[in-house]
Amino acid sequence: MQPVRRTSLIAQVTEQLRAEIRSGSWPVGSRIPTEPELTELTGTGRNTVREAVQALVHAGMLERRQGSGTYVIATSDLGGTLTKYFADAQARDVLELRQALDTTAARLAAQRRDDADIAALQRLLEERRQAWDETGAEALDIDVQLHRAIVVASHNAVYLEFYDSLLPVIEQGIRVNIARALGPYHHEHAELVQAVVDGDADRAARAANCFLGLLISEYSDR
Template sequence: MQQVQRSSLITQVTAQLREEIVTERWPVGTRIPTEVELCELTGTGRNTVREAVQALAHAGMVERRQGSGTFVMATSDLGGTLGKYFADAQDRDVTELRRTLEVTAAVLAAERRDAEDIRALTDALESRNRSWVKDSAEEAIAVDAKFHRAIVAASHNAIYLEFYDSLLPIIRQTMHHQVSAHGNDYYDEHAALVDAIVSGDAEGARVASSIFFDELGLSEQ
């Protein structure tokens, strides 16, 4: 029997961490366990864990944030690659792409949502409105982005969701710029969007979702 090589051990741990992300036990936007916690979970040393996390960081699936920890950025290597590709995109280009994705996703969500989606959307709306009142702008925008992601998830289109996840970092960035410029809380608009999806009103969902982008000057020609 051959001894397990250190490189093989790193590969095994990387695969275990990747599985937690792919299966969304560690959802996009959440912080993964600390190095010490990962050592306990995997039964390996700190250097092994650090190199495994670094491999996922190189793939764009996680991001280290000084003083905050390591956060999930994408559910696949492809998503991470796309996220890097779009990192320097112009705000208007990203917002126009968001419109295409989110308006269609809202229509699909109204047609396909199930009881679990309805609970998730209702909770996401409450969290979004709460955060907008009591949290910092950065935290509120992160929660707002999760709300919009919940709508894409309710579309039950796996490709849409993976692509949207790859865009989340740049989406949050553009949302921050737009909040600074417009300062609109959009409470009623968010509520109307959820109501349309919950009631299965596809046309109402299309209109409600479009309103956000119309007010940013991206109305359809």
């Protein structure tokens, strides 16, 4: 039997870590286990784990944050490609893309949401309101989670994977809006969530379209 080459071992561990992300064991936004924990999980050495993690960082699925750890930012390699492609995109262009994505997701969510989706949306809506009122800029993460939860409620796996791939770009856009003090838009978010909860697809689509339209209107025509 031929010995396993180190490069092959790194590829195997990289795929093992990728599988954890794709399965949802490590969801987008979560911190992955520490390096010692990963060596135990994979049964390999630290150097192998370090290179496997770096491969996924390069692919755009993971992000190292100084002093905090390594976090999942996308569920597929597509995220790295899209993030690089949209890196220099105009904020208004990104918002117009979000308008199309979020409007369709809201319509599907209203048609397909289940009890778990409803509970998650109502919880996140309240957490978003509290976070925004108490901390302002620190509400970024919960804002992203709320919009992603609507996509989750659409129960379209392909749609969710594409949305997750765009999360770094979406997060940057929300960060810009917060910096510009465009407001919390509590009423608009509440209307969007309630329409999904009520199962009113047309109203949900209108609410999403209207909310993103308000943000887009803040940018002057080019």
